[in-house]
Amino acid sequence: MTGADSGAMRASDADREAVAQRLRAALDEGRLTLAEYDERLQQAFAATTYGELAPLTSDLPELAPPKPSKQVAKREKRKRKQIKEWRDWGGTAVILVGIWLVTSIASGGATFFWPMIPLGIWAAVILSDLVFGSGGKSERSED
Structure with a gap:
């Protein structure tokens, strides 16, 4: 048409x-x-x-989209931060597992899977932030 x-x-x-x-x-x-x-x-x-x-x-301008509330903006910012944290964790996991794999192959057999230690600690920190919130001073001062 x-x-x-x-x-x-x-x-x-x-x-x-x-x-x-x-x-x-x-x-x-x-x-x-x-x-x-x-x-x-x-x-x-x-x-x-x-x-x-x-x-x-026709002689009226388009309406500007409504600005999101502070709470919605704060939630979106926290969501983006969490996604970035997990993406960083995943990238680091690939590198550490790659290093472990190369060293295991070079030594002729599977060695202790040491990447689980830093990755496990990091994942626990990210999960605790997800569950309990960071409780950082900057977040509390915005309320």
């Missing part, structure tokens, strides 16, 4: 409501006067096609 055809397509109640919500937001932002808002709102609910709805909001 081309852009020219979409203007003739019939609009649904949801489409009209979406335009009405955008007009309400423009009124709240001070972009429309009450008279302009009322006129455009009447036109929006009387519109039958997309072509009639489009000009009602």
